[in-house]
Amino acid sequence: MKTSFPVDSFQGIKTPFYYYDVSLLRRTLDAINREAKRYPNFCVHYALKANVNPKLLGIIRTEGLGADCVSGGEIRAALQAGFEPDKIVFAGVGKTDWEINSGLDHGIFCFNVESIPELEVVDELARAKNQIASVALRINPNVGVHTHAHITTGLAENKFGIGMDEMHRVIDRASTMKHIRLVGLHFHIGSQITDMGDFVALCNRINELQEQLYARQLIVDHINVGGGLGVDYRHPDRQPIPDFAAYFATYHKHLKLRPDQTLHFELGRSVVAQCGSLISRVVFIKQGVHKQFMILDAGMSDLIRPALYQALHRIENLSSDQPVETYDVVGPICESSDVFGKAVDLNRSRRGDFIAIRSAGAYGETMASHYNCRELPAGYTSEELI
Numbered sequence: 001m002k003t004s005f006p007v008d009s010f011q012g013i014k015t016p017f018y019y020y021d022v023s024l025l026r027r028t029l030d031a032i033n034r035e036a037k038r039y040p041n042f043c044v045h046y047a048l049k050a051n052v053n054p055k056l057l058g059i060i061r062t063e064g065l066g067a068d069c070v071s072g073g074e075i076r077a078a079l080q081a082g083f084e085p086d087k088i089v090f091a092g093v094g095k096t097d098w099e100i101n102s103g104l105d106h107g108i109f110c111f112n113v114e115s116i117p118e119l120e121v122v123d124e125l126a127r128a129k130n131q132i133a134s135v136a137l138r139i140n141p142n143v144g145v146h147t148h149a150h151i152t153t154g155l156a157e158n159k160f161g162i163g164m165d166e167m168h169r170v171i172d173r174a175s176t177m178k179h180i181r182l183v184g185l186h187f188h189i190g191s192q193i194t195d196m197g198d199f200v201a202l203c204n205r206i207n208e209l210q211e212q213l214y215a216r217q218l219i220v221d222h223i224n225v226g227g228g229l230g231v232d233y234r235h236p237d238r239q240p241i242p243d244f245a246a247y248f249a250t251y252h253k254h255l256k257l258r259p260d261q262t263l264h265f266e267l268g269r270s271v272v273a274q275c276g277s278l279i280s281r282v283v284f285i286k287q288g289v290h291k292q293f294m295i296l297d298a299g300m301s302d303l304i305r306p307a308l309y310q311a312l313h314r315i316e317n318l319s320s321d322q323p324v325e326t327y328d329v330v331g332p333i334c335e336s337s338d339v340f341g342k343a344v345d346l347n348r349s350r351r352g353d354f355i356a357i358r359s360a361g362a363y364g365e366t367m368a369s370h371y372n373c374r375e376l377p378a379g380y381t382s383e384e385l386i
């Protein structure tokens with residue numbers, strides 16, 4: 001099945017570039033809002049690291065999501081896109097002083113803190129400004145998930161978060177700090193998770209931890225369960241909008257919130273992945289010894305996911321309806337890992353054909369680099385090109 005791309009309007013544009021279907025983005029955001037609003041205490045943030053294209057950020061902000069930032073630069077991007085500071089959360093294992101100060105100066109909603117040394121610095125910097133910083137502790141719940149090893153984050157072996165054994169000690173420390181207010185617990189177990197059982201495991205772990213806190217008469221204002229909901233990279237058109245109904249219902253069913261507690265989510269990939277494609281042109285078809293190579297003008301500097309975590313992206317020729325042939329689809333960059341797909345069936349292709357690499361809206365444009373002195377790819381929305 002071939003999706004409708006405005007190929008005619010691609011003619012004059014320099015490739016490679018990212019193309020964003022904002023109608024799909026809007027429908028995705030509508031689904032998130034509709035499903036999350038069934039539960040009045042649910043609150044959804046968008047994880048900016050998935051894509052910071054200002055046009056997309058503007059749409060996401062207008063639809064009412066908060067922002068999850070992992071650097072001072074992302075806080076700046078969120079503010080520039082108009083996100084309210086009291087809807088910005090700031091996570092990350094290595095926040096530097098200027099980044100923490102930036103969060104304090106703008107009065108963000110919450111710092112998700114990952115260690116005692118970080119807690120001490122936040123306390124000290126807040127004291128210097130005569131402020132009280134709102135803090136959630138990021139707990140590493142030691143929950144394994146069914147995803148690629150490079151994108152699990154909630155195992156004891158990962159660098160993220162505070163170990164469960166350590167949690168009480170950190171809470172004790174925090175309670176002695178005058179410029180820290182403990183408002184929440186934060187978790188994030190990984191990304192591209194499609195098995196709801198993984199989220200159930202997280203809920204069960206959080207329930208245990210909340211029992212322990214309750215035993216010491218501690219109830220935090222909010223629980224933040226991070227993001228991680230996956231998308232269908234194999235069949236981007238089968239269910240282009242992820243099953244947010246099942247996702248939120250899983251948390252509603254399995255997580256025991258205390259009265260008045262709010263539940264926060266930080267969704268990245270599931271918001272933007274399917275609306276984006278990397279559009280490229282065939283530079284050469286090259287006959288190899290046992291196979292033919294399709295060499296594109298897009299490479300791993302434009303979309304690094306296949307090289308970085310063997311990610312699969314559906315590839316389509318937008319210019320051909322000839323019989324199918326098999327190609328190894330590669331980029332022009334001087335690295336053997338610069339491969340988008342091996343033994344890919346595509347309509348017979350020629351130099352100059354437009355190729356779409358699908359489901360590239362998340363962790364695509366935002367991870368692009370200048371490697372090999374290449375230019376960064378531009379990003380266009382469907383509204384700009386029609």
Ligand SMILES: *Cc1c(COP(=O)(O)O)cnc(C)c1O
Nearest residue numbers: 047188191227228266267268269
């Ligand atoms: C990356 C990240 C997210 C978003 O993850 P997705 O898998 O894109 O939904 C959310 N929270 C934190 C803390 C993250 O690091």
